[in-house]
Amino acid sequence: MNGSRLVVGVTGGVAAYKSAALVSQLVQAGAEVEVVMTLAATRFVGAATFEALTGNRVLTDVFDQQEHPLGPHIELARSAQILCVTPATANFLAKTAAGIADDLLSTLYLSFQAPVLLAPAMNCEMWEKPVVQRNVSSLRSDGVHFVDPEEGWLSCRQRGVGRMAAPERIFATITAMLNEC
DSSP: OTTOEEEEEEOSSTTHHHHHHHHHHHHHTTOEEEEEEOTTGGGTSOHHHHHHHHSSOOBOOTTOTTTOTTOHHHHHHHHOSEEEEEEEOHHHHHHHHHTOOOSHHHHHHHHOOSOEEEEEOOOHHHHHSHHHHHHHHHHHHTTOEEOOOEEEEOTTSSEEEEEOOOHHHHHHHHHHHHHHO
């Protein structure tokens, strides 16, 4: 991964803590990683965690003009090889499937021309909802890559499909995608 430039988007779900492990693995493998967090994500994991792991300031604001005069959604989209969103919540899946851009991460998604990888995580009832499955199907047909959620213990105190894939599995998928580029 030496020389690879990646953006990791983090949305607001309990699985956000796993994103820190993924970012650490990517950096240790030699990737340059920028992290973009939604406001909800900052309620689960602090930006300081990702800043310490990457050595880069975490971005949360679409109007961050100081470091990115053209806008971070434009500059990051033009410079990164992969956008990986982990966890990808039902809200993020719905917004991206509908083309809604109301924060930095969803705006970045619409600007991004390189491969996109989503690692969904949510309650099993949410994952099984027909509207969520339609959004996933729509995004897949748009060319978005997925690391599907796994079956296991969920934060809602039950077992089911919706648990975010292990960071190692997401890392392996990113590695494979970089090898294809």
